[in-house]
Amino acid sequence: MLETYSPSERLEILRRYRNLIEVWHTRKTTTDRWMVRKAFRLAAEAHKDMRRRSGEPYIYHPLEVATIAAGEIGLGRTSIICALLHDVVEDTEYKISDIQAMFDEQIARIIDGLTKLDVLVEGSADSSLQAENFRKVLLTLSYDVRVILIKLADRLHNMRTLDSMPREKQLKISSETSFLYAPLAYRLGIYAIKSELEDLSLKFTEPEIYATIQKQLDDSRAEKIMAIEDFLLPVGEALKRVNLKFRAVISEKSISSIRERIKKKEIPFEDVHDTHVVRIIVDCPGPMEKIECWQVYAVLTSVYRPNNERLRDWISLPKANGYESLHATVMSSKGKWVEVQIRSERMDEIAEKGYAAYWKYKDSPSSESGLDEWLGKVRELILTDDNTALEFISNFKLNLFSDEIFIFTPKGKMISLPKGATALDFAYNIHSDLGNQCIGAKVNQKLVQLNHPLKSGDQVEIITSKVQSPKEEWFGFLVTARAKSRLKEAIRDFRKSHKEKGREKLESLFSELNIESSKKNYSQLMEAEQISGLVDLYYYAAIDKITLNKVKNAFREDRSGKFLRYFPNPFGRPKQLKTEQEQVVEEKQTAKPSLLNANVSDLNYTVANCCNPLPGDDVVAMVFPDEPMHIHRVSCPVAVKLMSQYGNNIVKAKWRQTENVSFLAGLKITGIDAIGFVNKFTDIISNQLGLNIRTLQLESSNGLVEAVVTVYVHSVQNLNDLITKLKEVKEIRKVSRLDRVTDTSQ
Template sequence: MEGGGEVLVRPAAEAQAEPARPVPRRKVLRQYELVDLVRAYDPDVDEELLNRAYVFTMRAHGSQLRASGDPYYHHPVEVAGILAGLKLDTASIATGLLHDTVEDTGTTNAELARLFGKEVARLVEGVTKLNKIELQSAETAQAENFRKLLLAMSEDIRVLLVKLADRLHNMRTLHFIKNEERRKRIARETLEIYAPLAERIGMEAMKGELEDLAFAELWPDYREGVLHRLNTLRQGDDGLIERVCSALRDTLHKEGIEAEITGRVKTPYSIWRKMQNKNVSFEQLSDLMAFRVIVDTVGECYAALGVIHGKWQTLPGRFKDYISLPKPNGYRSLHTTILGPEGRKVEIQIRTAEMHEVAELGVAAHWAYKEDERSRDGRQFRWLRSLLEILEHASDPEEFLEHTKLEMFQDQVFCFTPKGQLINLPRGATPVDFAYAVHSQIGDTCVGAKVDGRIVQLRTQLKNGDQVQIITAKGATPSPAWERFVVTGRARSRVRRFLRQQRRSEFIDQGKDQVTKLAEREHLPFGEKHLDKARSVLGLKSVEDLLVAVGDGTLSARSVIDTVRHELQPVGPQEETLVPNRAKGLAVEQTEHAGPIRGLPPGVAFHFAGCCHPVPGDAIIGLVRTGKGIAIHRVECRTVTPEEMGSALTLGWNGQLNGATAPARLTVMATNRPGALGTISTLIGKQGGNITDVRMNRKDDQLFEITLDVEVQSREQLDQIQAALRSSSIVNGVERLLLG
């Protein structure tokens, strides 16, 4: 399983390059042939159930045709045949036969339950749910399908097995679809979703075929190039694989170890992917050939490894022990790469026959739905529970898909808790990822970490064998900075959830402030009942949602008030009142001032503080400085001391700046890609903002931080700019700075 999908090498006479897929048509399985296929591994097969399901699907699909022109029922029969090849139970085979009947023929689940039993009906319903989603974009449909798939298979893993068999047969016949864009979409979805899922449940053979079929559709020229080089290699080394097998067999036999040894070459896709990941040429790859050594016991696995290492030179860093530390999908084997017979670099996998069956068939090899009803919740399904937790915390299908791709595509690193519990994580994981893998609450309250007894930074990348101790603190919360370095979907989804909740609270306060101040300026008696009325008219679920929309710039405060303006009667200008000037002990008239600031003494000089950059709409105060007039600060400005705050003027705004602008400072965390700065500038310009200063600070190879001074006319405009930036795929975060 290491390094991608593999195929067994045929005898020398047949060891030619495989033709580019598609798989050629073959005669469809007949009713008795399917039953015989299942009876070969399950003498207790319910023949009557399978016969009825076979006949039912033929009649239900009737004259329907596939894109190939074949009768439609050929497809469910082929799916059932694939499932039988995996040696699955009768209910799974029947589900394969019936999986399209509810969606495509008008058959009901109640009818299936009556004819074939509740178990089969429930499995068919689980598969059917995946195909009933109609969304606006193909990307959203893919993400939502994946969410539904995980929910369905969390109830019964057989739903996934039927879906994988369905996808495999569809990929084998993909070339019959005339629409090229649709073919590529299906192939890309297969490569990104279904092949990794097959790998996750240990079904290596299926994963390899899915990858290669998708490779043939997406990059046919690259595939043909790899196949051509493989053919050239074989022609130059005729009989090499047989000779290496013989040398390994003889060496082990002399030491009293009898082994079954087979050789193979890796699939074109796995070879091409390794060339891309390692940025090497075909000639530089060291493990195009791989060999399996199958022995009787675990002890013989390690004994064979010792014999092979004693005979041939090993390549440093290429040994992996998946017997003592199995992969999450239950895969177990010893992997090593040697400078073997005839000086060739070859990869060797050493395992028992039982391990080999698990490696090839995955979950189907140790099937949990036999009569003994073994536990269905083994180690190989821990990843599923992890993905379901991500599903709970993700805000939308696309975010969920992003996180789950992170979970599935990365290599593993194995770490331990202080009590010795094994935690497997993607390579590049940090103590924060580790904390969330242990428990969500530990992740949320993490404030530090020790690795092997030594305090490390939370962004430190963990290594195999590290013992990690998480330091927590009551009341601690996730840091926004974590989103920049965590790699697991579970950690990222939890951090984003917290940031959304925190941001939502801020937006509610900002939205309420904007609406209230606009109503005050226009002397309108705007209250809670008017907010609820506006919410209803605008089609929002709650008043909080309305205030969030105003706070994040999606909706303007004026549009909220205009929605119910016909119900509001102006109360007239406020009477002039006197408020104490705490800074000077003088009375100041609270009148509509001709300038932008309300509450200043007439004719007094003032300026906007450069430390916090207030703009119209911000809550502001005034600090009296001798000889410098009054400095206008934001209420939350960190440079204002408690003593100064106690003697500050309470001020407000008289609308916007009458065409003038005020500077605001933003920090933007952006993805390092060509054109990123131009995209950010365009987004700001479209909202009417003017950039006056730019400073850049590169954080790592993927991210850089941009500090921007932007001239705006109001807080509302600034909020709209931030909302526009957050909507961009290249922007990871936007914050308004309080300090200059």
């Protein structure tokens, strides 16, 4: 079995296998061990001639995936076997039928869910193989969540070993991870894996920022831990006096969460005081959990002053992923805010291992049904969504990854909806008929329209009329997949009622042009008019939207038979930036990045206005058929979305070294509204650094002024020098770069 490996590799393979058995904590009968050993032997034999890009034997990978599944997620025998075999069908000559014959149907089905598609399904309306593969994985949630859990283990190990991959592959995999897999881990409650996936994604998409924050954490760690230990001393003594059995843990926040805080608050690392969090975990029987957690809170706030605005109670109302905890923020004796998370041992295990631990406690009276409800929504979305893969992913993220709001019916029943849901969403989530006949709503006793966005805590009463019927424009009012599905069904039923009238009208039009009324010819007309099915074709014919001229055009003799099909770009196509010659003076022009790949260096391109890249920014080029290349900053959210779905379209790019070209950049400057404030920063821009200001907008309120300035710079270093210089002005409190620059001077 291991003959093809070197002696040192054989020893390492056996060491990793023994480590897998050691971290496998669930039930292990003799049969269980025998089946896992059988899977290991099969994987080792199947992958014996394969190597990873790093040069290591490929068998290391399935062994590590199985170890993560067993040790870090807490899965059992079936999942370990599937993790060991997850690449066997995809990468070797073995087939799903072979796996079923050697093991059982359940294992074969899980491995089939883990096996990626090689090519797009014929006739697929979108070109994203990544989106199709992710949809395939998500479809398994309707019958076995273990596929997703093993996939997360697989993705985590791939991210841990991504250093050996080329840059384009790193960007593709990291973007997929942050856009799809990390949110999925969060929704399944696996916080430890979610945080590590986000950190590793940041490491490869923004390596300099990752390294900077990591060094700052390393430099400040000892001092901050010592301060928290001092903070805990009086709390621990007080808890012991009331005979509570507990343990305290100091946890460091993830690099990615600190990065998000710095970005959102527009503050330096030094101003992020809560880089560490304290967890107080009580050991008590299930019925006493809530009581003892609140008792800990009472003791904590008797020692330190709380910030009541930052109290979060996820014990009384757990998150949808099953997370339960009491979050408090208190002022330490040294004047620093400290975040404290209070939970039971059961809650802590669910927080760390998510769905796997939740399942263990599912029948416990303390366990909430939030995760079951979320999985129910997943299954409903899967069963009702008939869109393309990209639309499916978009719906999935919107409905199942977004924050929740909690709405109440007139009788006090609570309904959870994704943030941004409207009154019409609420109506359709109650019942199809309520949505179809909805003419308005009362929100907290006030009349509102169908598209009124709801907020947590709203009480909603739906107003209906029997003469109301569903409208196609209502799709623009809806957020939830359930509501869209029910509206689509209602409209489809309405259109079906026009079938006979539409058929007669079509036959008449075809007869007038001497064209046979056949299925083939109907299909040609539907393709020309971009109509999705016969029901819609008959409906449009019945309401006279299919005219004689449209039928003529669909069957023109000079048509090649191939119809140019346009599909909506979900990201929006960036506009070409105007040249500097048009904007300022003749000698200035927009620069082009020079691509590393000489074969595509002369292609037309557009610089994305969603992130406004400058020379010196780490950029990526995305290539699409019949479109100019799109140049984005690697950290741009739109670029992350594109790379997560079109990884094979990534092209490396870098800027030419030039000082003769200027680019438009934007800054937001906040400071004290004092005499001469504007003169000071415009003097730095124009006189000291010799840069041209394009636009300047000012807003003043309550003694503060906010200026939005667009200015021409040569590079990101030029812009950073300007920011550094501006921060030296004592009246200026904050300076930040704007991602999107809008030229309002035209």
